[in-house]
Amino acid sequence: MGSRAALLGGLLFLVGGSSSSSSGEPSGAAAREAEAVRGLLKRLLGPAAAGNFSVTVNRSLSPGPGGDTYLLDGGGGGGVPVRVAGSSGVAAAAGLHRYLRDFCGCQVAWSGPQLRLPDTLPAVPGPGILHTAPYRYRYYQNVCTQSYSFTFWDWDRWERELDWMALNGFNLALAFSGQEAIWQQVYRTLGLNQTEIDEHFTGPSFLAWGRMGNLHTWGGPLPPSWHIKQLSLQYRILDRMRSFGMMAVLPAFAGHVPRALARVYPNANITVLGSWSHFDCTYSCASLLAPDDPLFPVIGRMFLQELTRMFGSDHFYSADTFNEMRPPSADPAYLGAATAAVYKAMVAVDPEATWVLQAWMFQNDPDFWGPEQARAVLEAVPLGRLLVLDLFAESRPVYPQTASFAGQPFIWCLLHNFGGNHGLFGALEALNGGPAAARRFPGSTLAGVGMAPEGIEQNEVVYALLAELGWRRDPVPDLGSWLEGWAARRYGAAHPGAAAAWRHLMRSVYSCPAPACSGHNRSPLVRRPSLRLDPAVPYNRSDVLEAWRLLLEAAPALASSPAYRYDLLDVSRQAGQELASQLFAELRDAYRARRLPALLAAGGLLAFDLLPSLDALLGSDGRFLLGTELARAQEAGAGAGEARRYERGARYLVTLWGPDGNILDYGNRQLSGLLADYYAPRWALFAGQLADSLARGLPFRQDVFEREALRLGRAFVLGSRRYPVQPTGDTVALARKLFLKYYPGRRR
Numbered sequence: 001m002g003s004r005a006a007l008l009g010g011l012l013f014l015v016g017g018s019s020s021s022s023s024g025e026p027s028g029a030a031a032r033e034a035e036a037v038r039g040l041l042k043r044l045l046g047p048a049a050a051g052n053f054s055v056t057v058n059r060s061l062s063p064g065p066g067g068d069t070y071l072l073d074g075g076g077g078g079g080v081p082v083r084v085a086g087s088s089g090v091a092a093a094a095g096l097h098r099y100l101r102d103f104c105g106c107q108v109a110w111s112g113p114q115l116r117l118p119d120t121l122p123a124v125p126g127p128g129i130l131h132t133a134p135y136r137y138r139y140y141q142n143v144c145t146q147s148y149s150f151t152f153w154d155w156d157r158w159e160r161e162l163d164w165m166a167l168n169g170f171n172l173a174l175a176f177s178g179q180e181a182i183w184q185q186v187y188r189t190l191g192l193n194q195t196e197i198d199e200h201f202t203g204p205s206f207l208a209w210g211r212m213g214n215l216h217t218w219g220g221p222l223p224p225s226w227h228i229k230q231l232s233l234q235y236r237i238l239d240r241m242r243s244f245g246m247m248a249v250l251p252a253f254a255g256h257v258p259r260a261l262a263r264v265y266p267n268a269n270i271t272v273l274g275s276w277s278h279f280d281c282t283y284s285c286a287s288l289l290a291p292d293d294p295l296f297p298v299i300g301r302m303f304l305q306e307l308t309r310m311f312g313s314d315h316f317y318s319a320d321t322f323n324e325m326r327p328p329s330a331d332p333a334y335l336g337a338a339t340a341a342v343y344k345a346m347v348a349v350d351p352e353a354t355w356v357l358q359a360w361m362f363q364n365d366p367d368f369w370g371p372e373q374a375r376a377v378l379e380a381v382p383l384g385r386l387l388v389l390d391l392f393a394e395s396r397p398v399y400p401q402t403a404s405f406a407g408q409p410f411i412w413c414l415l416h417n418f419g420g421n422h423g424l425f426g427a428l429e430a431l432n433g434g435p436a437a438a439r440r441f442p443g444s445t446l447a448g449v450g451m452a453p454e455g456i457e458q459n460e461v462v463y464a465l466l467a468e469l470g471w472r473r474d475p476v477p478d479l480g481s482w483l484e485g486w487a488a489r490r491y492g493a494a495h496p497g498a499a500a501a502w503r504h505l506m507r508s509v510y511s512c513p514a515p516a517c518s519g520h521n522r523s524p525l526v527r528r529p530s531l532r533l534d535p536a537v538p539y540n541r542s543d544v545l546e547a548w549r550l551l552l553e554a555a556p557a558l559a560s561s562p563a564y565r566y567d568l569l570d571v572s573r574q575a576g577q578e579l580a581s582q583l584f585a586e587l588r589d590a591y592r593a594r595r596l597p598a599l600l601a602a603g604g605l606l607a608f609d610l611l612p613s614l615d616a617l618l619g620s621d622g623r624f625l626l627g628t629e630l631a632r633a634q635e636a637g638a639g640a641g642e643a644r645r646y647e648r649g650a651r652y653l654v655t656l657w658g659p660d661g662n663i664l665d666y667g668n669r670q671l672s673g674l675l676a677d678y679y680a681p682r683w684a685l686f687a688g689q690l691a692d693s694l695a696r697g698l699p700f701r702q703d704v705f706e707r708e709a710l711r712l713g714r715a716f717v718l719g720s721r722r723y724p725v726q727p728t729g730d731t732v733a734l735a736r737k738l739f740l741k742y743y744p745g746r747r748r
Contacts, residue, residue, distance in 0.1 A: 300345020420455020
C-alpha cells in the first residue's frame with residue numbers, strides 16, 4: 001500500500017460520494033463548499049454538461065494545515081463522470097479548472113471563456129492526479145482595484161469574478177465593499193454630524209484613496225442609497241467567497257480620522273500630515289490620531305466590532321497607515337508604537353487577528369524607510385501575526401532588503417498594472433522565476449503568491465501565468481511552449497500564425513524590463529503632449545507590428561473565436577499606439593528642424609486620422625467602449641443627480657483624476673469615445689500651437705498649451721455627451737483597414 005497508485009486509490013474510495021470532513025469541522029461546511037463548486041459548474045458549462053462531473057470536498061485530502069489539495073479521476077465516456085475532489089471548495093474549483101484547461105483545451109478569462117468541450121470528456125490517466133498547492137496563500141486584489149475596476153460592479157459582474165477567482169485557486173482576497181456605511185455609524189456615535197461625515201467621504205471612484213487616508217471629500221458625498229447597495233453587495237460577496245472556502249480580508253482602523261473629530265474632541269492628539277501627490281489640503285492632508293491617544297483603541301474597537309458583527313470574520317484585516325504619506329516622525333520608537341496600536345485594536349476585538357500589510361511604503365519611499373524604520377514596523381507585531389504583501393515583487397521586491405521582512409510571513413505579489421491602463425506589457429520570464437527565487441532566498445518566510453494589479457481586464461496572459469504559478473513549486477520549464485498552449489486554448493484551436501504572433505509579443509512587449517515597463521503606459525498617445533516626451537521603447541516595435549500582421553492573416557481560420565477577435569483588436573490597438581509614438585517623433589523632429597509642412601503632415605495624421613481610426617476600431621467591441629463604463633456608473637445612482645455625479649467621477653478618474661489635473665492621465669484608458677473626444681482634440685491643439693509658433697517665429701509655450709489643454713479636459717469631464725453602449729462595425733474589417741493604411745511601407 002506504499003505506492004502512489006495505492007494511495008490514490010484509497011483517497012478516491014475515501015472521497016467518493018462523500019463531502020464530510022475528518023478534521024472536526026461540521027460536515028455541513030464541506031458539503032456547502034462542494035455545492036458551491038457545483039453551482040459554479042452549472043453557471044460555467046450549463047446544467048447538462050455539468051452533470052458529467054462529480055464534485056466532493058473532504059478536508060482529509062490535505063496533508064496538513066493550509067495544504068490545499070485536489071484529486072482528479074474518471075472521465076473517458078461510458079457514463080463515468082469526471083471526479084473532482086478537493087480539500088476545500090477552492091481546491092476543488094482549481095482542480096476542475098486544471099481538468100478543463102489541460103484535458104479539454106478550455107480557457108476561462110476576463111475577456112470571456114472558451115469552453116468547447118470534447119464530445120467525450122477525456123479520461124484522467126492512471127490512478128488519477130493528486131496535487132497539493134506549494135503555498136498556504138494565493139492572494140488576490142490591490143486596494144486600488146476597488147476604484148480602478150470594481151467601483152460600479154453589480155452582483156452579476158461580481159459573481160463572474162468570484163467564479164474566476166475560485167477556478168484560479170485564490171483563497172485569500174480583499175472584501176472592502178460597504179465599509180463606509182460602518183464608518184458612518186461609528187462617526188455618528190462619536191458625535192459627528194451628517195454634514196461633517198459627508199465632507200469626509202470621497203465619491204465612489206476615489207474611495208480607495210479615502211480608505212488609505214490619502215484623500216477626503218473629493219468627488220463626494222456618498223448618499224444613503226450608496227451605503228444600502230454596497231452593504232447588500234458585501235453580504236453577497238462574502239457569502240459566495242466563504243461558500244467556496246475563501247478567506248476574506250476585511251478593513252481595520254489605521255489611525256486616519258475625519259477633520260471634524262477635532263471639533264468633538266478638542267484635546268485629541270491629531271497630527272495633520274502633508275499633502276498627497278499633487279493635491280493640496282482641500283482634498284488631502286490626512287488627520288492622523290496619535291497611537292497613544294485614548295481615543296485610538298476606542299475607535300479601532302468600535303469599527304471592528306460593528307464590522308464583524310455585520311459580516312463575520314475570517315480573522316484577516318487590512319490597514320495601511322502610511323501609504324504614500326510620510327509619518328510625522330522617523331523615530332523607530334514612534335513607528336513601532338503606531339504599528340502596535342493598530343494591531344492591538346484588532347486583537348482587542350478578534351484575538352485571532354492577522355494583519356495583512358502592504359509593503360508598498362517601503363519601496364515607494366526608500367529614503368524614509370531605512371532598515372531601522374522598516375524593522376520597527378515589522379517587529380511591532382508578534383511573529384506570524386503580520387502577513388506582508390510584497391506588492392511589486394516582480395519588479396522591485398522588498399524581501400531581499402528586509403531580511404525576508406524580519407521573519408514575518410510574506411506573499412510574493414505581481415502588481416504589473418497601475419491605474420487600469422491599457423497597453424501590452426510585462427516580463428514573463430522574470431515573473432516565471434520570481435516566486436521560486438523568493439522561496440530560495442536565505443531564511444525565506446514566503447507564504448504565498450499573489451496577484452495585486454491596480455486595474456484588471458488587460459494583459460490576460462500575464463495573469464494566467466501568475467495564477468498557474470500559485471499552484472506550481474517550480475517555474476514553467478518551457479515558457480515558449482506554455483505560451484503556444486495558452487494561445488491554442490484561448491482560440492479553441494492551434495494555429496501556426498497565431499502562435500508565431502505570440503512569440504513576437506513575448507520577445508517584445510512581454511519581455512519588457514523594469515523600470516522601463518513598470519506598469520504605467522507611457523506612450524505619447526495617452527500622455528499630455530510635450531516636446532519632452534520620450535517615444536522610445538525598450539523593445540523592437542517591428543515585433544509588435546509583425547504580430548499584428550500574423551494575427552490578421554489568421555482571421556480566416558480564427559475569426560469565429562471571440563477571444564481571437566478581442567486579441568486582434570488589442571494587438572491592433574497596441575500597433576496603433578506604436579504608430580502614434582512614431583508620428584509624435586516625426587512631429588517633434590519637424591518642429592525642431594523648423595519644417596512646417598512635415599509638422600502639419602504628422603500632426604494631421606495623428607490627430608485627424610490615426611486616433612479617429614483607432615476610436616472606430618475600439619468601438620467594434622463592447623469591452624472597449626467608454627459608453628459602457630459611463631453607463632455602469634450612471635446605473636449605480638438613485639436618481640438623475642446621483643447618476644450624473646457618479647458618471648463625472650468615472651470621467652475624472654480616466655482623465656484629469658483631480659479637479660486641476662492633479663494626477664493627470666494616471667488612469668488612462670484606450671476606449672472608444674475617449675480617443676476621439678479627449679486625446680485627439682488635445683493632440684490637435686498641441687500640433688496647432690506648434691505650427692503657430694513656427695509660422696509666427698515665436699517660441700512654443702508649453703505652459704500656455706497646458707492651460708488650454710486643461711480647459712479641454714474639463715470640458716470633456718463636465719460634458720454630457722452620451723456614448724454608445726453597443727459595439728458597431730466589424731473588428732476584423734476595421735483592423736484590416738487600419739493595417740492597409742498604416743503598416744510600414746503602406747502609409748500614404
